[in-house]
Every structure is written in C-alpha cells, then in structure tokens.
Amino acid sequence: MLLELNDVSVSYGRIEALHGISLTVNEGEVVALIGANGAGKTTTMRAISGTRALSGGRITFDGEDISKLRADLRVVRGLCQSPEGRQIFPGMTVLENLDMGAYTRRDHAGIAADLEKVLELFPRLRERRKQAGGTLSGGEQQMLAVGRALMSRPKLLLLDEPSMGLAPMIIQQIFDIIVEINQQGTTVLLVEQNAQQALSRAHRAYVLETGRIVKEGTGQDLLHDPSIKEAYLGVA
Ligand code: ATP
Numbered sequence: 001m002l003l004e005l006n007d008v009s010v011s012y013g014r015i016e017a018l019h020g021i022s023l024t025v026n027e028g029e030v031v032a033l034i035g036a037n038g039a040g041k042t043t044t045m046r047a048i049s050g051t052r053a054l055s056g057g058r059i060t061f062d063g064e065d066i067s068k069l070r071a072d073l074r075v076v077r078g079l080c081q082s083p084e085g086r087q088i089f090p091g092m093t094v095l096e097n098l099d100m101g102a103y104t105r106r107d108h109a110g111i112a113a114d115l116e117k118v119l120e121l122f123p124r125l126r127e128r129r130k131q132a133g134g135t136l137s138g139g140e141q142q143m144l145a146v147g148r149a150l151m152s153r154p155k156l157l158l159l160d161e162p163s164m165g166l167a168p169m170i171i172q173q174i175f176d177i178i179v180e181i182n183q184q185g186t187t188v189l190l191v192e193q194n195a196q197q198a199l200s201r202a203h204r205a206y207v208l209e210t211g212r213i214v215k216e217g218t219g220q221d222l223l224h225d226p227s228i229k230e231a232y233l234g235v236a
Helices: 041-049 071-076 094-101 108-121 123-127 138-150 168-183 195-201 219-223 226-232
Strands: 003-012 015-025 030-034 056-061 079-082 156-160 187-192 204-209 212-218
Touching (some): 015 030, 015 041, 015 056, 015 212, 030 041, 041 079, 041 156, 041 187, 079 138, 094 108, 108 123, 108 138, 168 195, 187 195
Parallel strands (some): 030 204, 079 156, 156 187
Antiparallel strands (some): 003 015
16 A cells, blocks of 8 residues: 555644545555545645645555655655646746756656656657746646656656646546556546546546545446436536
8 A cells, every 4th residue: 555544634724624534545556536626635635745734644655654744755755746726837948847846856867767758758748848838738737747746756646636727638638648657657646526537547536525535436436326427427
C-alpha cells in the first residue's frame, strides 16, 4: 500500500469539511475520487499534499506517517500534486516551467531523461517549449502542469480536476496520457467531477458526498451502479 488515509478530518475554522474519511491507494493503481461540487475533493487533496492541516486521523505514505510532515518535504518523498486551476508560471517558458518541477532533484542525467520523456508524452509542449506558459491554451497549460509534476519523478501523482474547463477532445487526450503515465510506472490519485471519464479509466474509485465516503469499488462496478449513474453520470 502506497497511501493510506485513516479516519481523516479537516476543518475550515469551525466548519468540518471532511468527517473522517479512509481510503487507500496501492502501488501501480489509478484511483479516482469523484463527487459533486463542495463534496470535499479538493480538501482531500490538500490534506494529502500537506497544504491543509488535519483536525483528526492519520495519513501514511510509503510506510511513513506523514500526517504532520511539511508539504515541501512530502514532495521530496515522492508525493506530488498538479494543482487545480493549473497554476503554471505564465512568464516562464514551457521548458523553464518543466525545470521548476525538478527543483528538489540533483541528478542532472535523470532530469534530462525525464524531460525527454515528458516531451515525448506531450508533443505539443515540445513544439511550444520556448513559448511563455501564459500564452498556451487551457488544454496545453493543463498538460504543462501535469508534465511539471512528472518532472519531480513522483511515486504518487495527485491530479486535481485534470479535465476542468477543457473541451471533450482534449479531456480524452489528457486521460489517455494519464493512463500512459500509469502504465510507465507512476501511481495516480485523481479527483474529478467528470465521473464518466474518471470511472472508465480508474482501477478503483471512491465516491465522496458532503465530506464522507459513501461508496467504493472498481471503476467498472461504479460505472454500472444505478445510483451512481443517476447521481453522477446523468443517466436515470
Ligand atoms: P469543488 O469541485 O467545487 O472544488 P470539492 O469537492 O473540491 O468541490 P472542497 O473545495 O473540498 O469541495 O470543499 C468542501 C467544503 O469545504 C465545502 O463546503 C466548501 O465550502 C468548504 N471550503 C473549502 N475551502 C474552504 C475555505 N478555504 N474556507 C472555508 N470553507 C471552505
């Protein structure tokens, strides 16, 4: 088991947003967390990446309790998030943005090899490597954010709403690449409102409702579950 959340709670002031959630991610998996607006998906990601403190429970990563570990030290241990809203550096070129992803690393040969891999995964980024990040389209910026996260060579890649705001064809491409990244050996935990795509691509998934996990199963099981169909897939 690579990641384990055990009875994790998170509060914003007096308001508890996560009420004791438990989930696991095994090495080699793509795991999806789906849920409606405000269900607590982003808060779960913040708890895992360390940008929001826990009010209860425990998070274990790679055999170590990281519940109180600083966010930057979690990155060094191999936990890297590509944030919602992309947050690339708009004034820096594509290559400079990718370099920033490797800031915790010192193995120059490894960094160069990974850069080549990322540019192979995303030919669009290679074409635009000298362009400022801020001039890219939404889909390209999303690719850049994912590419930058990969440059830290994560053991676990956290993706927050990779399809947000993108056209259907670009969403397909992004998910194709997520599957490819996984097949090349990176474990992925992704949060998505696009339940159809997330469930059809994930090995396993969890459904979050108002701060609680209400269902879990294989992607395929949940995709065919009548209550999930009705609530998240727009099929009655
Ligand atoms: P979305 O898809 O809209 O981002 P989400 O599932 O990611 O939704 P969260 O953003 O995690 O949900 O929000 C969970 C709950 O916590 C919501 O009730 C939200 O209003 C509340 N919340 C989130 N961020 C804050 C904050 N900074 N301060 C106070 N409450 C917050």
